[in-house]
Amino acid sequence: MKGLFITLEGVDGAGKSTHMKWLPDFFREMGQEIVITREPGGTPLGEQLREILLHQPMTQETEALLMFASRQENINQLIKPALSSGKWVLCDRFTDSTYAYQGGGRHFSNDKIARLESWVQEGLNPDLTLLFDVPLAVSRERLGKHESQDRFEQENDAFFEAVRSVYFERARRDPKRFIVVDSTLPFEQVRIGLEAGLLEFIGQHK
């Protein structure tokens, strides 16, 4: 028995967290057991790495390695055990974030990311990825309401344009895995559209 591995992605301020609030119950109502996690983070060590990643200056190499160190813990402690017992995993960000932020935003080598990905994940990939998309102006608007910004949120427009375009490119190349959500729409409209997309995806995977 194997559960579904579902990831949520998008630029900061795209509304991932808002939708993370209702998604678990939506799946539970279908009778699924849900494990919720996030990256960087999810495990005790992963959460410590998250603090460091979001606030300490470091080289690009260290940043990529720590993202995958956190991922390694998350996969082995949470994700794999949950999936193999038939639970569904909802993960707030995963390796698409590394391609988008480290690869796109920081211009870190895609080849190195791919090598870390195959080393750490050993073929484990999301079954479904929800990509919440908003234009830069909207995410800036929403982030502006935040008090303190972390190392990523402080990046400039070019960084976020690059992040967003890597996400689009990955969704374009792998349309079966991605549901791209226009997150500029009002919350309720996004939720209704997403529910329909999820039911269709799940129907095809039964």
Ligand code: TYD
């Ligand atoms: P997030 O949880 O969305 O932050 P918040 O709780 O403030 O909404 O993500 C934390 C940050 O980590 C986000 O700016 C993107 C970054 N990140 C990467 O750069 N690479 C990665 O591989 C991951 C998983 C996250």
